[in-house]
Amino acid sequence: MPVRPLTIGEVEQAAEAALPPETWDFVSGGSDAEVTLRANRAAFDRIALTPRVLTGVTAPDTSARLAGTDSTLPMAVAPIAYHRLYHPDGELAVARAAKTLGVPLTVATLSSHRLEDIAAVGGPLWFQLYWLRDRGQIVDLLRRAEALDFRCVMLTVDCPPYGRRLRDVRNGFRLPHDVVAANLADPHRHVARAGEPGAASAIASHTDAIMHPALSWRDVAWVRENTRLPLVLKGVLDPRDAVLAVEHGADAVVVSNHGGRQFDGAPAGVAALPAVAEAVAGRCELLVDGGVRHGTDVLKALALGADGVLLGRPVMWGLATDGERGVETVLTILREEFTHALALTGCAGPAAARDLRVTHVREDRPC
Template identity: 60%
Template sequence: MCLDDVERAAAAVLPADVRDFVAGGSGAESTLAGNRAALDRVRLVPRVLRDVSECDTSTTLLGRPVSLPVATAPVGYQKLAHPEGERAAARAALRAGVPFTVGTLSSVPLEEVASPEAVTWFQLYWLRDRELTFDLVRRAEDAGCSAVLLTVDVPWMGRRLRDVRSGFTLPREVVAANLAVGAHSSAHRAAAGASALATHTSEAFAASVSWADVAELRRRTRLPLVVKGLLDPADAVRAVECGVDGVVVSNHGGRQLDGAVASIEALPAVAAAVAGRCQVLLDSGVRSGVDVLRALALGADGVLVGRPVVWGLAAGGERGVARVLDLLRDELRDALGLAGCADVAAARGLRVWDGSAGGFRTARAGAGEDEGAGER
């Protein structure tokens, strides 16, 4: 009946180390917990006596029409959860009419995930091998992907103590299918005092990636470009100056810098700094349609959902992921109507109680009297 139910169903079937790999965060997991706590602190102010007999959850993300303001977040190695991995999850996203994000560390080649009828985004990690990095982008273009999401908050993997304690390694049959044979071998070896995946990513990822690389990527791809992993408004402005089409406000689901600000807390300032010059998406901690509405009200154009997709995949394969996306659609429609919003655009004018500032805020500047201007 809700995404928490899906998580419980997945936990019942996943091996303990895989469950912890998916669920865990870095360090003391304070940012992991903080994402959820911060979302719960966002209090919406519903409007009444508005015609909500028809609530439209559809919108446009990166120039493509979608059935709701949700895309799947990039999650690697999905065969850990189900034998079909990313293939099954991508089919469910296609059925739901939302974008599916296939990652650099996908356990299925991106060419087997993207399809002409689907909206597929390709998530890119900047690799030490620059030509391989650009080759991945070319492959994504040729496969029919409609956007590139460059993840910028992983110069190396955060210290995830659950994985260190369990000695987590990938099973031999689960590989980073988009990378060259042998490039992922360290991910299958136990590493003393460290996660095998952390060792693997430190060998593969370039910690030297810079804004100059973002600008070069912008020049070298014809696809919409999104930078994922921003929390500071200054970085969002810099991304806009590089010509990006979108930014994702994200702390990597609490899996990188422990102690980082919650994504939802960083969202309003980033949205204000961007000022409509590119789309703004939110990632980290979204677990319901109400959370989607919270993000819209605070300035997001949409959200990414990661762990719940993996829970659905583990619990029921393609049908499990479809159930996750159906629940989000039903919950968002319910939340829109009860908040007095007939569509996604109206949600962006919804007021939010900001207890830290002692008043109301709205993401839409210059709201008219009917929108409650002047009631801060």
């Protein structure tokens, strides 16, 4: 990116030009007809906030505390597998950029660098856990995360089964030979590689092979008992499940439809957020993801009851275009936009967003 982009949309365009088409489809696509994928973005566009005036705010404080972690912004990097698909430095580049900007990075179970190597970069780290078939590996991952001073465990509860991601199926998507799930005991097992035969998505086959298909509340309780770290459940949309999450020891919930990559027809995370916020009534922290592309989106999420947001695809777009500097660019754009949005709405900080009046515009009148 020779000229610094001014918007996440410009970073997205640069990433599409830089990545092989099948890799672009993998990071940017959704499941089935991609209805939920589109709904994530459309839901933000239908939200309007009424600014307050004469508040005297000139320099808003953007800092937040998320899942027991101090952050310079009410944002964290979402868990995403295989960062090395987008840049050779992978998670190490993202960790360096997140450290520079002072926001947490959620390291995925299927990260393409070892937890130990990512932790060596420094900066606040969260660990995302998939419910593996091998419970011994789960225990090993939890112990490693604790020993490396990860700040929380984020259990993804809406996968498996793996969503039907038709772009990957049509492309017969395969991982390159040098990209592996570096934290698994046998990272090459069940993984079809580039150049090997087969029509289905190799990522889908690998995920279904290593993950247990029957995650339950009993298993959530088991994770709670087997880690001393704060527990976050990612993938909750129904308020009833959010209440159960609190009852089973969750410290935070991520209101999420997996970026439109699981059940196609689910509501947008930000659309589900108000009912979830009402149901938990402050008994746990709330994060939301899916479709965040502007600093104003962050403010909208806060106004609807979230404590913060997770950033997914935009971070990978930045990584694909310019490695560590590209991720820094994405986070800097969002920081500047969010700070400006706070000032323009008269908010001294993230907490003040709760007092903003929210209205919803018709679908044919995006704001």
